[in-house]
Amino acid sequence: MLTIHTGTNHDAVAVEGDRIAAVADVDALRAAYPGARVREWPGELRPGVGWDSTLPQAPSPRERVHALLLRGVTAVAPGSLSDDPGLGPAAARVGLPVGSPTPLHADVRADFAVFAPDGSCLATVLGGRLVHRRK
Template sequence: METIHTADRVFVTWDAEPVENGAVAVVQDRIAAVGPYGDLRERFPRARVRTWPGALGPARIHDGPLPDAPSPRERVHAVLKQGATAVLERYVDSPELRAAADRNDVTVLPDAPSRLAIVQSGRADLAVFDAAGECIATVCAGRLVHRRR
């Protein structure tokens, strides 16, 4: 399945200049292209389009203990609601939590990379934030896993 995620501003890295009225094309669980929405719409005419207000960029890495919640599944979902699609291994402290992360395609990393980026052919992990910095949507491995109503 092809999906184009478009937003007011698209950041390939959070410290780069944004692409105004940009978009990210996703095919299955991979980034197919990044650029102006019009260009991607021409290249992917059959893609479903999801339009987001705010800023779209690479999903975050949750770099602390996972939020408290009644179950491992809910702890992982709380991370996704923050715009993160990866957690650090040292905070995945039980087999149940690891299984919940695996079931939700949340990546468990030994260490945080120095820079997150949207890369063609890379895994489609994206997050959208409003002007106040609140997460509007999270895409994990190409799937929309959180959308603020």
């Protein structure tokens, strides 16, 4: 199902499967994809954050990876997962890639985040999947 994600900055991405189908202002995407589901976020939609140091401490590898999603992280540097053998599998399960954050362009993997005016992360999307949403 095609989903349009839009933020308060009026930037929007159309996501189909795990890829970005198009990037434009929200009105253009609504016109181009009239049957799409639309998620309107109360923050700025933009590429996610990269993480290049040790992951935050938490009781389990899964919770350490989740701590990154809460910050809008959409990619980790290779060495970031090396201090615990459970981190690599935990990151892979949620779809957190090793490398650099992906730009918001058509035909790339749909990895992005939405940030509130105070800088906190409202939502994180990896491979087209909503993996974190602040309640």
